[in-house]
Amino acid sequence: MQIGLVGLGKMGGNMKTRLERAGHEVIGFDLDPQLRDVDSLQALAETLTGPRVVWVMVPHGKPTRNTITELARHLQPGDLVIEGGNSPYQDDVEHDRMLAAQGVGYVDCGVSGGIWGLENGYGLMCGGRTEHVEMAMPIFDALRPEGPRDEGFVHAGEVGAGHYAKMVHNGIEYGLMAAYAEGYELLMAKDIVKDVPGAFKAWSRGTVVRSWLLDLLVDALEEKPDLEGVSGYTTDSGEGRWTVIEAVENAVPMPVISAALFSRFASRQENSPAMQAVAALRGGFGGHEVMQFGSEPWDRDRPQQVHRAAEPADTRGQATPGATDDEA
Numbered sequence: 001m002q003i004g005l006v007g008l009g010k011m012g013g014n015m016k017t018r019l020e021r022a023g024h025e026v027i028g029f030d031l032d033p034q035l036r037d038v039d040s041l042q043a044l045a046e047t048l049t050g051p052r053v054v055w056v057m058v059p060h061g062k063p064t065r066n067t068i069t070e071l072a073r074h075l076q077p078g079d080l081v082i083e084g085g086n087s088p089y090q091d092d093v094e095h096d097r098m099l100a101a102q103g104v105g106y107v108d109c110g111v112s113g114g115i116w117g118l119e120n121g122y123g124l125m126c127g128g129r130t131e132h133v134e135m136a137m138p139i140f141d142a143l144r145p146e147g148p149r150d151e152g153f154v155h156a157g158e159v160g161a162g163h164y165a166k167m168v169h170n171g172i173e174y175g176l177m178a179a180y181a182e183g184y185e186l187l188m189a190k191d192i193v194k195d196v197p198g199a200f201k202a203w204s205r206g207t208v209v210r211s212w213l214l215d216l217l218v219d220a221l222e223e224k225p226d227l228e229g230v231s232g233y234t235t236d237s238g239e240g241r242w243t244v245i246e247a248v249e250n251a252v253p254m255p256v257i258s259a260a261l262f263s264r265f266a267s268r269q270e271n272s273p274a275m276q277a278v279a280a281l282r283g284g285f286g287g288h289e290v291m292q293f294g295s296e297p298w299d300r301d302r303p304q305q306v307h308r309a310a311e312p313a314d315t316r317g318q319a320t321p322g323a324t325d326d327e328a
Helices: 010-021 041-047 062-072 089-100 114-120 130-135 137-143 161-189 196-202 212-223 239-249 255-267 273-286
Strands: 002-006 025-029 053-056 080-083 105-112 123-128 153-157
Touching: 002 010, 002 041, 010 025, 010 114, 010 137, 025 041, 041 062, 053 062, 062 080, 062 089, 080 089, 089 105, 089 123, 089 161, 105 114, 105 130, 105 161, 123 130, 123 137, 123 161, 130 137, 153 161, 161 196, 161 212, 161 239, 161 255, 196 212, 239 255
Parallel strands: 002 025, 002 053, 053 080, 080 105, 123 153
Antiparallel strands: 105 123
């Protein structure tokens, strides 16, 4: 089958290679002239034979909207656009409305697999009309993992359902990652456990917490058992935020995923305004010490305030100890 692919970055480039290995003809376009097969979206459309299928794999938001708007100028009735980026499902409705007015089909497809998808296959979650999903099924079958189709592919529902399912998938991913990370920190904090990487590796077969994410953590700990040199600064793609927003709008309790998202926000703060306020309040109601920037270092013989595996916050100087540290 012939397909056009727009966006040949880490994901798109590997998808192109996997499709070509499966015998499909892929015509690629990218802003990088060294990666692309044609020099414009118009040339891409003109190179493909009808009915044309074009997969868009670019960053969500304006890049995706601009790409689909430009493609629409060069496509004809009976053609199909597949949007495989991490777009919010609301955008899919607008894309579908615009393309449907020209008789062009639209499928949104959430794609999971990261850089490992080239060899392992990609988990695919599609939304759209049945005839449009069936039109691209040879492409979906080539990209998904080997084995039963329903273990790596789902036609989740109408337009937008694919990206909605992928959004929830990523929200769950946030929670799973945070749980493994918290377990790691507790194991590192207790000196009774001498082989923390070994404990995680022992969970990788036969236990209820085994997963690919666990395998990745095992690999990371085998390389750096103490994760030395790894910054805790953690970004988010946006899908965790959208998941929590959807939870609020649908009155769905989601404490685990919400906490995982907020912990990422906290990781980016050199000094937390919220915890500054807590420190000031404790000083106000209980006379507890309030550490100040630029003051003399405090008594190093005091009991440790963080466990042995965690680095103390950079307070840039701390206050002289005052009242006891018990809460009022």
